[in-house]
Amino acid sequence: MKTLIKIKPKDYKVGDIVKVDFMAMHPMESGMRKDKDTGQIVPAHYINEVNFLFNDKMLTKMITWESLSVNPVLTISLKVSGAGTLKVLAKDNKGDNVESSVAITPKG
Amino acid sequence: MERRSFLKGFGAVSACAALVPSIVSAADEAKKVTGPNEMSVESALAAITGGKPVTPSTKVSLSAPEIAENGAVVPVKVSVESPMSANDHVKAIHVLATKNNNVRCANVYLTPANGEASFATRIKLGTTQDVLAIAELSNGTFLSAKQNVKVTIGGCG
Amino acid sequence: MRKLSMCTALCSLVLCGMLNAEESMSMNAADKAMYAEMLENNPAAMDVAEGEDMFNSLIGKDAYAKVLGVKVKDLPKTIAGFPRMVKVAGKVVTLSQSLQMAAADRGHPVPKLESNEMIKMTAHVKSLANGLETNIDVKADKQMKEMAVLGQHVFEERRGGRGLSCNSCHSPDIVGSRLRMQALPDLGAKETASAATWPAYRMTQSVMVTFDKRMQQCMKNALLAELPLGSKEMVALEVYVTNKGKGNTMQIPGLKR
Numbered sequence: 464m465k466t467l468i469k470i471k472p473k474d475y476k477v478g479d480i481v482k483v484d485f486m487a488m489h490p491m492e493s494g495m496r497k498d499k500d501t502g503q504i505v506p507a508h509y510i511n512e513v514n515f516l517f518n519d520k521m522l523t524k525m526i527t528w529e530s531l532s533v534n535p536v537l538t539i540s541l542k543v544s545g546a547g548t549l550k551v552l553a554k555d556n557k558g559d560n561v562e563s564s565v566a567i568t569p570k571g
Numbered sequence: 572m573e574r575r576s577f578l579k580g581f582g583a584v585s586a587c588a589a590l591v592p593s594i595v596s597a598a599d600e601a602k603k604v605t606g607p608n609e610m611s612v613e614s615a616l617a618a619i620t621g622g623k624p625v626t627p628s629t630k631v632s633l634s635a636p637e638i639a640e641n642g643a644v645v646p647v648k649v650s651v652e653s654p655m656s657a658n659d660h661v662k663a664i665h666v667l668a669t670k671n672n673n674v675r676c677a678n679v680y681l682t683p684a685n686g687e688a689s690f691a692t693r694i695k696l697g698t699t700q701d702v703l704a705i706a707e708l709s710n711g712t713f714l715s716a717k718q719n720v721k722v723t724i725g726g727c728g
Numbered sequence: 729m730r731k732l733s734m735c736t737a738l739c740s741l742v743l744c745g746m747l748n749a750e751e752s753m754s755m756n757a758a759d760k761a762m763y764a765e766m767l768e769n770n771p772a773a774m775d776v777a778e779g780e781d782m783f784n785s786l787i788g789k790d791a792y793a794k795v796l797g798v799k800v801k802d803l804p805k806t807i808a809g810f811p812r813m814v815k816v817a818g819k820v821v822t823l824s825q826s827l828q829m830a831a832a833d834r835g836h837p838v839p840k841l842e843s844n845e846m847i848k849m850t851a852h853v854k855s856l857a858n859g860l861e862t863n864i865d866v867k868a869d870k871q872m873k874e875m876a877v878l879g880q881h882v883f884e885e886r887r888g889g890r891g892l893s894c895n896s897c898h899s900p901d902i903v904g905s906r907l908r909m910q911a912l913p914d915l916g917a918k919e920t921a922s923a924a925t926w927p928a929y930r931m932t933q934s935v936m937v938t939f940d941k942r943m944q945q946c947m948k949n950a951l952l953a954e955l956p957l958g959s960k961e962m963v964a965l966e967v968y969v970t971n972k973g974k975g976n977t978m979q980i981p982g983l984k985r
Contacts, residue, residue, distance in 0.1 A: 467774045480686040484769050493695070494607040495672060507607045523685060526678040528608060530671050532644045532693040533934035534771035539679070542655075542686025636759035640910070640985045644931035646762050693766070 464489055464510075468551055468565040470541075477543055477569045483515065485537045485551050487561075493529040512554045513537060517567070518547040543569050608673040612703070615674045619665050619705055620713050628714035633704040635718045642696045642722040647676075649704040651688035651714070655681075661688035663707040669717075670700035696722050763983075772929035772936040772981035776855055779848030786839075786849070787830045795830040808857040808978055809864050811967050813871045820875045822940065822963055824850045841957040847938055851927040855980040862924050862978060864970045872967065875960075879968025882961050888952035894943075894965070897950070910985065916972035923970035925982030936981055940966055 465488040475481050487510060494507025509529040515522040523539050531537075541549065547567050554560040616625065630652040639645045653661045660683050666676040679690045688706065696702075703717045755763075783792075793800045797815050806812075810823040817829060824846055828838045839846040866876035886893045897907065903914040913920040926939035937945070940962055944954040955962040 465774050465778070467777065469769070469773075471768070482689075486769065486771055486774060488771070488774055491695075493672070495605075517684060520684070522682055524680040526675075528673055528675045528677065529606065530668050530673060530676040530694050532695055532931075534774075536691075536693055536769045536771060537677075538689075538691035538769065539681075540685045540687045540689045542684060544684065634758075634762065636755065636762050638755050638759055640755065640763065641931045643934070644766075646766050648762075 464553065464555070464559055464561045466551070466553065466561055466563045468549065468563055470549075470565060470567070475543055475569055476571050477545055479569070480540050480542050483539050483541050483549060485513065485515070485553075485563075486534065487553055488534050489555065491529055491531055491533045491535060508557055509555060510535060510553055511556045512552075514552045515539060515541075516550045516552070517541065517544075519550070522549075541567075543567060545569065606672040608675070610673050610675060612667060612669050612674050615665075615667055616705070619663075619678070619707070623711070623713055625705060625713040625715045627716065628706075629716075631704055631706050631714050631716035633702065633716040633718050635702050635720050637719070638721045638723060639696060640723065642698070644693050645696050645702075645720060645722075646691070646693050647702055647704075648691040649689065649706075649716075651706040653688045653708070655683050655686055655688060657683055658709065660709045661706050662709050664688065664690045665705040665707070666690070666692070666694070667703040667705070668694055668696055668700060669703055671695070671697055696720055698722055767979070767983045770929050770981055770983050771934075772851065772927070772983070775848045775936045776851045776981055779850070779852030782845055783827075783849045783852050786836050787827065787834060791834055792827070792830045792853070795833050796826060804857040804860055805863065807854060808860040808862050810854075811875070811963055811970065812864070813869050820871050820963060820967065822958070822966055823854060824938065824940075825958060825963075827853060842941070847927060847936060847941075850938055851936060851981050854927065854978065857978045858980055860978050861975045862970060862973065864923075864967065864974055866967065866971050875964045875967045876971060878961065879964035879966070879971075882955070882965045883968050888947075888950065890951050892950045892952065894946070894969075915969050918976060920973065921976035921979065921982075922973045923966070924973060924976040924978045925980070925984075927980060928982030928984045930984050932985060937984075939969075942984075943969070 467486045469484040471482045471484065489510050490508055491510065492505050492508040494504065496505050497503065498505050507529055510527050513525040513527060522541065525537065546569060548564050549567050550562060550564040552560065552562050632650050634648040635645060647666060649664050649666065651661045651664065653659065655661065661681055663681060664679045667674045668676055676694045677692060681688055699721045701717045701719050703715060706714045708714065789800050789803060793803055795816060796806055798806045807823065811820050813820050814826055814829070824841050827846065827849055831838050866872050883894045897912050898915050903912050905912055915922045923939060926942060927936050930937050940957050943965060944957070947954045955965065
């Protein structure tokens with residue numbers, strides 16, 4: 464699972480509220496779609512849990528479902544309390560999981 | 572309409588119609604198929620609230636397009652007015668697509684460290700329907716907002 | 729004969745009714761703004777990042793600039809002018825073809841035009857020109873002049889089972905009419921910015937698609953035989969359509985329905 468984390472805006476200070484965008488390349492199969500060639504139902508395959516941690520402390524926990532679009536994008540807010548690491552742990556229903564992180568570096 | 576351009580347009584319309592099966596009938600057919608996580612709005616609401624009342628509120632702002640160009644990628648943004656303090660914050664934002672086979676899209680559990688109660692994503696909508704956002708507050712109450720999204724039939728290709 | 733005209737009248741009635749209904753189904757300004765905002769979080773950004781790694785390991789800016797015969801600092805404005813005449817090729821090529829040349833020049837295996845690797849590299853390299861205006865010059869040399877003429881011919885030639893051409897749907901006569909709820913785009917318009925916004929993430933397919941691939945898909949749906957990627961006709965078509973939207977600001981990867 465390929466992922467990308469973006470912090471917006473790029474420059475921020477302690478106390479600012481920034482947006483955290485998490486993107487993942489994932490088919491998000493609903494388990495209801497038929498394969499065009501085989502006619503068989505494509506088994507459900509979707510990201511079912513995404514955890515955002517700041518300095519290893521839970522910031523936001525998400526339970527997600529197959530109704531999210533293919534290659535989903537999830538956006539939350541973060542109040543910058545200081546420098547540190549924002550970590551995102553994403554899991555899918557087939558047990559694949561990925562950890563990605565980005566440094567939070569406030570200016571001033 | 573000028574006859575020449577009309578005919579050209581008609582040719583193009585029928586060419587596409589011939590090739591792309593109507594999305595409407597595809598959606599009707601999909602209704603018969605049951606997904607692995609099928610859940611109705613009633614059951615999903617009961618699971619979220621445990622039977623407590625949900626009050627529609629202007630404190631919850633839900634933005635989604637009135638008309639979605641493409642049901643596979645519908646942008647949804649939710650924000651809730653809240654000080655996000657330890658004593659008074661939004662514990663969770665739940666997004667439901669009321670006519671999808673599994674109405675649940677995302678259950679987002681926030682903390683005061685978020686600074687503001689906001690969540691945005693893109694969802695799949697099988698058909699024209701209401702999108703519902705439920706905010707669960709730290710005092711145990713539930714607020715909601717909803718918006719109807721019309722899903723149109725796509726163009727050529 | 730009478731039966732035929734009756735039929736035509738009936739069809740036109742039905743179609744006009746449809747068009748009116750569709751008018752009320754068009755997106756409002758707020759909806760459009762929401763879709764525009766989605767560009768900021770384009771899933772294709774992940775592909776472009778991957779394309780950057782591939783480009784740097786396979787070719788690199790120095791080697792690419794050498795093949796194009798320009799300085800590294802002039803790469804962005806050169807990139808904004810594709811398709812263009814490249815001296816060492818002796819002909820007009822697309823940006824993807826120039827990457828193939830650069831890969832070959834470095835003795836690497838040449839990625840196919842339709843490969844994911846090439847699509848991602850193309851998007852990254854084109855994104856180096858983001859913020860600049862497309863500056864294709866169809867009068868630059870004899871080869872470009874020829875390609876522009878051929879491109880217009882390809883654009884207007886009626887082919888396939890229904891005798892349609894690109895122009896059947898994208899001529900000024902019909903732009904703005906609706907085809908299954910979608911307004912037909914003016915390929916030269918600022919808001920379409922066709923050449924300046926491809927490769928783009930296609931929401932209907934959940935993948936990033938190049939400009940020439942998009943034109944192939946359009947041909948397929950209009951029942952025209954698809955012109956092969958990299959063929960003289962396809963390159964010429966890209967020259968012609970790129971020139972229609974010359975001066976639009978590069979914004980790669982784009983985000984399309």
